[in-house]
Structures are given as structure tokens and as C-alpha cells.
Amino acid sequence: MNQQQKLHLYREMLKIRKFEEMVKDLFAKTEILGSVHLYIGEEAVAVGACAAIRPDDYLTSTHRGHGHVLAKGADAGRMFAELLGRETGYNKARGGSMHLAAPELGILGANGIVGGGLPLAVGAAMSAQKLKNGRVTLCFFGDGASNEGTFHEALNIAASYNLPVVFICENNLYAGGVKQHYDGVFRNKNMDYPRKVKFVAERAKAYDIPGITIDGNRVEDVIKTVGEAVERAREGKGATLIECLTYRWRTHFEVEPDTYRDPAEVEEWKKRCPIVLYGQQLIEEGVASRQQLDEIEQDVIREMDAALEFARNSPEPDVSTALADVFAE
Amino acid sequence: MSRKTMSAAIAMAQREEMLRDESVYIMGLDVGPYGGAFGCTRGLWQEFGRERVMDMPISEAGYVGAAVGSAMTNMRPIAELQFTDWITIASDMLVNQAANMRYTFGGSLSVPMVLRAPVGGYMAAASQHSHMFESWFSFIPGLKVVLPSNPADAKGLLKSAIRDNNPVLFFEHKMLYDIPGEVPDDPEFLVPLGKANVVREGSDVTIATYAYMVDMAKQAAEILEKDGIHAEIIDLRTIKPMDTDTVITSVKKTNRLCCLQETWLTCSVASQISAVVAEEALEYLDAPILRIGALDAPNPFSAKLERYILPSVERIVREIREMF
Numbered sequence: 001m002n003q004q005q006k007l008h009l010y011r012e013m014l015k016i017r018k019f020e021e022m023v024k025d026l027f028a029k030t031e032i033l034g035s036v037h038l039y040i041g042e043e044a045v046a047v048g049a050c051a052a053i054r055p056d057d058y059l060t061s062t063h064r065g066h067g068h069v070l071a072k073g074a075d076a077g078r079m080f081a082e083l084l085g086r087e088t089g090y091n092k093a094r095g096g097s098m099h100l101a102a103p104e105l106g107i108l109g110a111n112g113i114v115g116g117g118l119p120l121a122v123g124a125a126m127s128a129q130k131l132k133n134g135r136v137t138l139c140f141f142g143d144g145a146s147n148e149g150t151f152h153e154a155l156n157i158a159a160s161y162n163l164p165v166v167f168i169c170e171n172n173l174y175a176g177g178v179k180q181h182y183d184g185v186f187r188n189k190n191m192d193y194p195r196k197v198k199f200v201a202e203r204a205k206a207y208d209i210p211g212i213t214i215d216g217n218r219v220e221d222v223i224k225t226v227g228e229a230v231e232r233a234r235e236g237k238g239a240t241l242i243e244c245l246t247y248r249w250r251t252h253f254e255v256e257p258d259t260y261r262d263p264a265e266v267e268e269w270k271k272r273c274p275i276v277l278y279g280q281q282l283i284e285e286g287v288a289s290r291q292q293l294d295e296i297e298q299d300v301i302r303e304m305d306a307a308l309e310f311a312r313n314s315p316e317p318d319v320s321t322a323l324a325d326v327f328a329e
Numbered sequence: 330m331s332r333k334t335m336s337a338a339i340a341m342a343q344r345e346e347m348l349r350d351e352s353v354y355i356m357g358l359d360v361g362p363y364g365g366a367f368g369c370t371r372g373l374w375q376e377f378g379r380e381r382v383m384d385m386p387i388s389e390a391g392y393v394g395a396a397v398g399s400a401m402t403n404m405r406p407i408a409e410l411q412f413t414d415w416i417t418i419a420s421d422m423l424v425n426q427a428a429n430m431r432y433t434f435g436g437s438l439s440v441p442m443v444l445r446a447p448v449g450g451y452m453a454a455a456s457q458h459s460h461m462f463e464s465w466f467s468f469i470p471g472l473k474v475v476l477p478s479n480p481a482d483a484k485g486l487l488k489s490a491i492r493d494n495n496p497v498l499f500f501e502h503k504m505l506y507d508i509p510g511e512v513p514d515d516p517e518f519l520v521p522l523g524k525a526n527v528v529r530e531g532s533d534v535t536i537a538t539y540a541y542m543v544d545m546a547k548q549a550a551e552i553l554e555k556d557g558i559h560a561e562i563i564d565l566r567t568i569k570p571m572d573t574d575t576v577i578t579s580v581k582k583t584n585r586l587c588c589l590q591e592t593w594l595t596c597s598v599a600s601q602i603s604a605v606v607a608e609e610a611l612e613y614l615d616a617p618i619l620r621i622g623a624l625d626a627p628n629p630f631s632a633k634l635e636r637y638i639l640p641s642v643e644r645i646v647r648e649i650r651e652m653f
Contacts, residue, residue, distance in 0.1 A: 058402065092435035101434040108401055109434060113425050119394020120426065126395055127402035130354065130380060150421075153391025160386065325436035326470045328494035 001220070003287050009051060009219050010282060011296050013043040013275045016067045018304045019076055023066065023083060023097075026308075027254045032083050036097045039067035041217075041249035044274035045170050046071040048222025049138055052230050058106040058124045058137040060117035064170075064248070065110030068140050069100045072107050076304060080311035088314040092321070106135075114175075115148030117141060118167070122154045125163035125239075136233045137165045138226070143243075144175025146200045155241065159207040164233035166226060169200045169243040170216065176252050177260040185265075201243035209239045216244025217274040220281075246274075331514055336368040336506040338480035339445070342487040343370065343407060345516040347377055350405060353491055354381040356392050357409030357445075366411045367447055367506045393419035393444060397427045397496070400442035405491060413446035413500060414457045427496040428471035439494045443487070448476070449502040449541055449591060450639050456627035459635075461540075461592040466498050467569040467601070473497040473522055474568040478543035480510035482566060485520030493522060502541040502591075525572035527579065531559035534649055535579040537602050538589040539565040542640065546589055549645040558653060568598055573605045580606055584615040585652050591639060594622040616652040621645055 050071035082089025101109035121139030204211025229240035247269035361384035364371035450459040477483035490497040588599035
């Protein structure tokens, strides 16, 4: 990767971070209604994975989808507009946070159903295989979804039919407020831990596809691993399961109280902030100076402020359109 | 015209649409060399190969969901379930995903897929291979629901369903699969979705029904005719969208309405028709609306008990006579 590409990754991660921090504040002020699930702390996964694909490739996302959608190239202004319930939003304010979609960018939707996107991703890969258009589908989901039947059904079908799909599990250790696997460090041993296997990627073995566990807070590791899987998929060699170990700094949803996590655990992961880690790496490699990184940050803040301004200046949908698009012509 | 069973007419419709449009393909259990549990894909795997007629694992959420995802990305899949009872396993993909998608995504994509599934009782198949769920799915904005009553309609409606740009649930009654009928050979023979069919004209009572019950209504009408009761039979053909205009026009003529369906009455197709007629044509009714359907129990295995639970010609005749 050259200097420009590396700085782009840094900038993309910062965009998600700033977007999400603004969403957090807007939600607290009730300028955004409903519910939001923030991606803060997991930025390296979306940015790394999306840097490894083509613009015409597909992705399916989750309830925690803002990062994926931004990283795939969506416009922050239209995203803010959707979250603020404006007609200029990607879904004309019919979807909101949990249903952000932009098919023209290959974004087949965030999804409010845990595990809901996995079979859809398999279907998109089936289309690509039949149409022979070389497109690959990235299927994002969490460690919680890996206990859903759809995870197992999707992996089995993708493996058996050799489909061009890359399953990307964002393992942030918790599903809702329940830690999924006992790590022997934090929390009590005498609790229920719903996953027996240590790593979600071990489950790939059951479907005879590669399963890889990586540090999801190292953006270049994500690009490299996802890039190899995408190449395999494009060459007709089938699906891969990649588990990215990461952490959500916020609770499952805003403004859920954090009663279930050890504060020391949260602090430990914050020290491993993917953006800080990458900034340090760029300085150490001589790719950028501290001042350059700060300039990028100021630039991103200006961009996000303008995006929010666009959304705030956009009209709400007219009720005369409330029944449009239930059915296609 | 050719004489064909309904399952052969369904295979014919799929074959014609696959020849017409390369984006149409079939996925399901036993749809390949086996030809479908009820013969609805017979010969298609041999003609089109496994890329277009795909045998699937017993994985209803997985492959129905894949059909949804494929329909979102420029294909027109047909997913076949072996029995409709198992649609519960796939229902998230239909109810929360396919149905909502176009609206929730602001009209930015469509989901042109068909889910085909055999429905219905009278086969001593007990409670997990006999039920009918058209009322559930008709409740959901964004889904279309179709139930043919004969081979020609099966061909024409299925072709319309495949060409439709929305998710369509196409429910085929198992008792009808082997009954032959005249089927148009024309590959452009289409029966539009949302248009009911007056299959028998009459002046005294309107029987609004669909699927296998159309046959029973016809038998009952012949018996009632001897009593001097002239029944008009409306085959709804499509439950969603429902052609209530045809029902209302008929009720305004006959002044009596019997809603006849095979399955349970609570919150059902019969409930819906009754409500619409009560709202729009109450003053035309000379008798309270009659609803005939299954008694409120799961389909029993015992053929004797099942015959008792489900509508019969005798029951239809008896209850309609009581309207006069």
C-alpha cells in the first residue's frame, strides 16, 4: 500500500468514528428517534474489509451497520438524513438506522434481525455465480448471530455450492448484555456463556471452508485477510469465514446502562483503539506526521458537520407518500 | 389446449418462463432429477441442468433467504417448499425480509421471487403436513398470495407470479395436483393476479371461495340447484390482492354471502371478505353472512376425524339451506 492508500484508511476510520459520535449526541438530544447501535471501536473491520473489494461488490450488514455503509462509499449526508427521518435519506426515511440500504452501491441493507443478512448474502452470491459477473458478497454479522440457525444454514449452502461470499464475523465478545465465551479473565466463571467453542471461526471446519481468526482492530490485517478471501471467492474457490476480534465501546444500544461489563475490560480495549493504533503505525512508518493526522481529523470534522447540515436542511417526507412502494409495479 | 394435471401445468409454466427469461431458476428439495415431491418440476433438471434447477438441503430459512437475496440482485428465483407447513421455518425471510424490503429501502429495489408450496388437508397427513397459512401471509403488506383451483389457472397465475416484481406466495392444493383439465398451450397465456373468476352464475347466494373448495362448492351448488337455490361461485384465485369488487357485485345481485374456505375461520380470508361486504354492501344482504371453514383444531390424522373437522359438501349444502 502506498502513502495515499494508508492515509485514506485512516481517514475512513475517522469518518465512521466522527459520524458515530455525532449520532450518539443527536440521539441523546432526541434529534434522532428510535434506536441506534453504535460501531465505535470496530472501525477497522468495516474499513479494512471494504478496502479489499470492488465498488460493484455486494455487502449485507447488521443492526450495527453505519460503519459498513459508510465504508462501502455511502454519503454521510444522506445517512444523517435517513437517521433524522428526512426525505433525502437513502431510504426516504422508511428505514432509519437499522435498515440503511443503497443497492446502487451494492449495499443490500443493514438488518434489524440478528442473523437475517446471512441467507440474503448467500442469495446475492448465488446471483453473481449465475450471472458470472465476478461480484463477491461481504456478509457482516456479529458473534451473537453465529448462534442463529441462519448462520449454519448460510455457511452450509455457501460451502456446498461454492459461492463467492466472504463471511465476516465481528466478534465483539457480547451479544446483547451476555458475554458469549468465558475468557478466564473478566467476569465470573459461574455464569452462562452461550458459546462453547473459543472462536467462531472454528465453526468453519464443520462446513469445510477456511476459518480464520484475526485481530479486528488492525486495519491492515483485515485488508490482507479479507483480500485473500475475496480473491479466492472471485476465482471460484468458494466461501471463507473470517472472525475479527474487536470490541464495541458503547453498550449494545444507546442509551443502555453498562451494567454487565467489567470497566477494566472496556478500558483495556479502548487502549487498543483501531484508529490510535493505526495513527501510531503511520507515524512510526514515516507515512505521516502527527500534524498531518490532526489535519485529516479536522477535515473529517468539517465534512461531517456539512453532512449533518445537509440532513437538517432536508424536508421530512410528505404523508401523501406514506403508501408508496409497498409493492413494485 | 392440452389435457394436463395441475402438477404438469405448473411444470409447463415454469418451463416456459425459464425459456423466456434466463434469470428464472428453481431451488428446492427434490426439485432436481427427482422432479419434485408432487411432480411439479418433472423434466426441468434434465432440460435446464443443475445451474437452473438446484436441489437444496433441508434448510428452509437458508434457501428461501437465498432466494430473497438473489431476487434483490437481478435474478427471479422460484423456491419450492415440499410442504407449506414448514414455511414457519422460513417465515423470517418472507415476513421480515422480503415483504418489507422495497418499502423500507425507500423503493430502491424490488424482490421478484416466487415461493411455491403445497397446501391442504383431506390426506390423513395430520398436523404438520396439512395446514394452510394464506391468511397469515395475506396480513403482511408487501406479499402477494395466490391459490389456483385448476390446471389452467395454475399455469396462467404462476406465469404472472413469476413475471411479477414482488414476492409472491403460490400455494398449491395437494388434492388438486392430479386432477386433469384443459390447459392453453400458448406460452403467453397469463391469468392476472388480483382478478377473481365467476365460475358458476346464480341468483340466490354468492359462494366466495378458492383452491380445493371451488370443487366442493361446485358439488354443493349442483345439489342446491335441485332445491331451487341457484348458487353463484366466485373463485378468488388471489387472496392478496383480493378482488372484493367481484364479490360485492355478486352479493348485490344474490343478496346472500357464504365465505367458504378449508382452514380455520378466526382472522382469516373469510373474516376479511365478511368485513368488506359488511362495510360496503350490508344493506343488500337478506341473511346474515355465513362463514364455513375448518373447526378450530389441528388437522387430525384419523381420516374420519379430519373429514369432520374440514368442510364437506354435506355441510356446505346444509348450512346454505339454513340461510333461506
